[in-house]
Amino acid sequence: MRLLLNGAERELPDGSSVADAVLALGAPPSGVAVAVDDDVVPRAEWSGYRLHDGATVEVLTAVQGG
């Protein structure tokens, strides 16, 4: 399936979860948060949350600012 992952198109195996998408980005184990189609997905739900084809996934972290 195709995802829009942090603004870039990515191909992931069908049935992939939010946890798989986070892994595909090489995210560190802590300090990140995920929104799917603009809804925040709590970390505890990452493994069980199946992504659908065409989903928009945003993986955010803290950067210098403010």
Added chain:
Amino acid sequence: MADDALVIAGREFGSRLIMGTGGATNLAVLERALVASGTELTTVAMRRLDAAGGTGVLNLLRQLNIEPLPNTAGCRTAAEAVRTARLAREALGTSWVKVEVIADERTLLPDPVELLDACEQLVDDGFTVLPYTNDDPVLAGTLERLGCAAVMPLGSPSGTGLGIRNPHNLEMIVAAASVPVIVDAGIGTASDAALAMELGCSAVLLASAVNRAQDPERMAHAMRQAIEGGRHAALAGRIPQRHWARASSPPPDPS
């Protein structure tokens, strides 16, 4: 003097300087500035994870034992700010948030309508809400009544270094507020920070003034001392201003 802590939402801070991490040329420079500032609470922004970015700034704050304060910088609507705050709570494990909802890129001034909407939703959702607001006493009062833990009026627009353009508005905000008033944005140099404290503000939040100075570490030190000096002056009871001179030495001896 040691018992003069800043208290926000029941939490005590020994430093009245809240730093921002934006504008620093690299993490090593930022680290020296943060240490020199003595800050205990420092803002970060939320952005997409990229291969280069990592979480360096979070690790730095953790090492220095500085509490991260996520902001909603860049948000233009209440919905964006609420989503960013919820993502920050997930990523950082803190329910504290500096709420910024900006009206346009040219002024970076807060959009008061969207700001109020965002703050109301976030207070209801259990956040400790610190809103970046205009220097408007009416708006500040409304934010406090909504349940914000502090109000953070600007001295002048972000990054301008124009200092405090309407000191009387800040005095009116301070006089009416029962939550901490934190000047956020516009500080250019140490005297601006001292003035904020002399006006009765509880703390100062600044980033560019230090991080974009030629010597950020030294400017951080200057800000720390200015804020301490201004705080002492505010508590010390300054002399009234007079029109004519008043000698401080005894009158001259008769000839």
